[in-house]
Amino acid sequence: MGFLSRSKDGTADTANALRFEDKAGEEHLWIQAQKNMDTHVKNDSSHSVANNHSHYAGGNELYRVETNRVHGVKGGEERLTGQGKIDNVVETYVLGSGTKLRLECGESAIELNANGHINIVGKGFNLFVNGDGHITTSGGKLNLNTSGAQPGTGAPGAGHKGNINQAVVNLFPPKQKGQAAPAAPKAAAAPAKATAAPLANSGDKKSKYNYTVDEMVKKQKGLKAKPVKWDNATKGFVPATEEDIKKYVDPANHMEGKDKYQFVDLSSSSGISKDEMSNFLKDKGTLAGQEQTYLDAAKKYNVNEAYLAAHSALETGNGTSELAKGVMVNGTKVYNMYGIGALDGNAVQTGANYAYKQGWTTPAKAIDGGAKWISDKFVGSGQNTLYKMRWNPASPGTHQYATDVNWATAQTTSMKKMFDSFPNANLSYDVPEYN
Known part of the structure; x- marks a missing residue:
């Protein structure tokens, strides 16, 4: 059962609709807005999903919070952006990892390890400061051009940009005929390791x-x-x-x-x-x-x-x-x-x-x-x-x-x-x- 309201010459596919399915094992509530949909809450609001949740926006999305925001993920998380991305903060910005923190781009990579070891790899470098500069090795020695030395980490390589772009493409399946938006993929678990299993990756x-x-x-x-x-x-x-x-x-x-x-x-x-x-x-x-x-x-x-x-x-x-x-x-x-x-x-x-x-x-x-x-x-x-x-x-x-x-x-x-x-x-x- 359900309710359906449509404008003149509208069809069931383009109507405002509310539908209930009460068949045992197939219970389902379905809502469709013919055009726009707005909700307004005068006080608090909460939203809880017991299992998977998918979200799709066919155009732009604006998200604003007047005071503070906490975002927590108990498992792993993966974020993909098909074009540019900018993060700006007015005050302190901290990136932390309990194990390893990597910054990688094509043939270059910087890696910070929890044991205090820092690895940098690339095909060239240029350090320039207008004032004084210091390099200090406290309690050790500074080795330059060490014979036989190997890089402490690896970089993704020339195909890095293409690999990221393909991952973005894979996340957005083409629209199906008669659908206003792509079929939403399930909110699958991000690739966080449950066991210390060997994984081939660009960080090797x-x-x-x-x-x-x-x-x-x-x-x-x-x-x-x-x-x-x-x-x-x-x-x-x-x-x-x-x-x-x-x-x-x-x-x-x-x-x-x-x-x-x-x-x-x-x-x-x-x-x-x-x-x-x-x-x-x-x-x-x-x-x-x-x-x-x-x-x-x-x-x-x-x-x-x-x-x-x-x-x-x-x-x-x-x-x-x-x-x-x-x-x-x-x-x-x-x-x-x-x-x-x-x-x-x-x-x-x-x-x-x-x-x-x-x-x-x-x-x-x-x-x-x-x-x-x-x-x-x-x-x-x-x-x-x-x-x-x-x-x-x-x-x-x-x-x-x-x-x-x-x-x-x-x-x-x-x-x-x-x-x-x-x-x-x-x-x-x-x-x-x-x-």
Whole structure:
């Protein structure tokens, strides 16, 4: 049932109408204005939608608020503008992010990370001031034109503008015959991550190398420590062919699913809060209560905090192994949270002996010392991903963690499991790029 009113020569499609549908399961209220529609409320007004909400304006929209406005989105949010956009404020304007803040345009990008690390990448720069200028590195040194240095982040590239424009076009489907406006798309959830899943995006850091994948394969094939692969028939390792090597060394073969975890940048913070870390460590033996130790060590040595905590939890059986609970060496109890120095066949004693030499006499010292070791040996020396630990493309043949061509890919199952423990972790990727 309903009501319909129309002007002379009007049709049902052009009338003012109010329609009710009371059929069970298909209840619907439909309102149509033949031309204009105005509402006026003398006091307060509220509008509540239990599920999705779509809004479409075929022309311009003016939105004014006399006093204050609060806009909150519990999930993710995405905004697209097909032309220009201007934001002006009379007083302070603050943009904040608890994890990472990026400003990107084509071949340029500026990135602020929660751990205090700032990355800028581009094809040129010009700094000009009319007065004095200062560059100060407090407690460190300023390096200029460092040999072999790689950009700390990546830029979207020349197709950035076209990609944005296409996203806008996709948001506005063409008008259908007989409709005054496009069919309104559902108010779908914005692309906020529910889990720390690998996502290919323009923000991935690119480490560029001045040779091709095929040249990299030949470099690996020519090493004294020959690459090997596991052979199920012989139940042992056999020499890897050039085809085997290329399968694992070519990044293009590993950009989807869990394989991409071998490119997670272990030197980049995931923005894990103290509460999140505390929740993860809860009921994990001697690791419990050490959330601040992990966060401090991650910041001090530039190692991903989620990786540090999850790696040690995996290594120690959630803080319950002998090395995690403490082993006596020469009358002193020592701890080893990462299995560093623990050799097969006598892992507890050799791991304890190493911890004794390092002075790891408390769980906190073992966590901090282990983080330093990981940074010194790999992450802080340019091998900040599993891929780089295995292949070391900056210097092939030196400091490669393994000879098994499948090593980095094989580790991604454990790596994914680690980061799945922190569903809100913001992962950064460092993907190699060959000529």
